[in-house]
Amino acid sequence: MIGLLHVHHIAIICQDYAVSKRFYTEVLGLEIIREVHRVERQSWKLDLALQGQYVIELFSFPEPPPRPNRPEAAGLRHLAFAVSDLDATVHGLAAHGVASEPIRVDEFTDRRFTFIQDPDGLPLEFYEA
Incomplete structure (x- = not known):
């Protein structure tokens, strides 16, 4: 046995950081734990919680490739x-x-x-x- 305890977080890369930040915080109501701008990577990282439990890392990167296709795509x-x-x-x-x-x-x-x-x-x- 390798000793898994629980899922720690889910990482999501977004196309438009401001739009996704608003969606996850204002529409879904997730709480901001911390927000960091990583200048060297031209990237934002937003840690979000649901009822006090850390659940999502929201990232922005310059020009990420689009998702292949709907839920049936591999991954x-x-x-x-x-x-x-x-x-x-x-x-x-x-x-x-x-x-x-x-x-x-x-x-x-x-x-x-x-x-x-x-x-x-x-x-x-x-x-x-």
């Missing part, structure tokens, strides 16, 4: 957040101009879920707990 498929009230989540997202896909039901758990895209097209799932 990270999507990032999922548990929510207590999916209807309220969808309504709150819509109030910020964020469209969600139609709500679906997980055929194995009977739980409801939906997807949105972040400003760079990264699929984000909201799964009703």
